[in-house]
Amino acid sequence: MPPVIRQITAPHAVLLEEARAGVPQTSEMLRGEVFHVLEERDGWFRVENGFDGHVGWLPPDTPQAEPVITTHRVRALRADLHPAPTHKAPPVGTLSVGSLLRLDGRAENGWVGVGDGLWVFAKWLEPIDAPPARDHIATALRFLETPYVWGGRSAFGIDCSGLVLTAMAAAGVVSHHSSGMQRKDDRLGAWISDDGRDVAFQYGDIVFFPGHVGLMLDDRHLLHATVFTMSVVVEPLADVVARAEIINGVRRP
DSSP: OOOEEEEEOSSEEEEESSSSTTSOEEEEEETTOEEEEEEEETTEEEEEETTTOOEEEEOTTOOEESOOOOOEEEOSSEEEEBSSSSTTSOOSEEEETTOEEOOOSOEETTEEEOSTTOEEEGGGEEETTOOOOSOHHHHHHTTTTOBBOTTOEETTEEOHHHHHHHHHHHTTOOOOSOHHHHHTOGGGOEEEESSOTTOOOOTTOEEEETTEEEEESSSSEEEEEETTTTEEEEEEHHHHHHHHOOOOEEEEO
16 A cells, blocks of 8 residues: 655644644644655554654644645745735734745735735745755854744744754755754764863854754854743853753764
């Protein structure tokens, strides 16, 4: 029997660790992402996200459809969906950066149609085959002050490994939504230290702690999504180390 392949049509969708409400979110999917159905249980679907291979349970009634080929990606941090091609039409939904869309051929006054009668401002989009970003830190900085959400990887909420995953994916390197798996992933760069001692930290370094990860802005400051502030912030690395107690790895993309 061929695998069942579906596509998210909601602005975003949660993936949970078990097939029941009230359990922790482990990741999320964005509009236009394709997934494989691995198992069905009372309306819940255990799925594998085609974007990063993450496996989790998709709640019942999550908007989805047969896959269509997407043509464009949201490049703005957030992009509103409007019912008419004008800024005066109140938005009816919002997409996160990285969401995938298929344009329907309508174009008017700088707006483009995306199906269901909805419109997006064209300058918020880029072709799906646009070159990768050259600077993963510049991408991560766009998420400053975004709320911390466990298992999040969108402009609506993001966690520490979600921030690294998103920043590196924009630069063309898709990893895992797990700091532990990222720590082991050679695609994210050369392993330069087991403990951070005697490291001359550089812009862009990925620093790992037990259960946590962040990105260096310079030799002293870490950009990360943290429960300490429940947001994406920049802090002195020394302050983060004092709370985490140890660094357990450094990669240099």
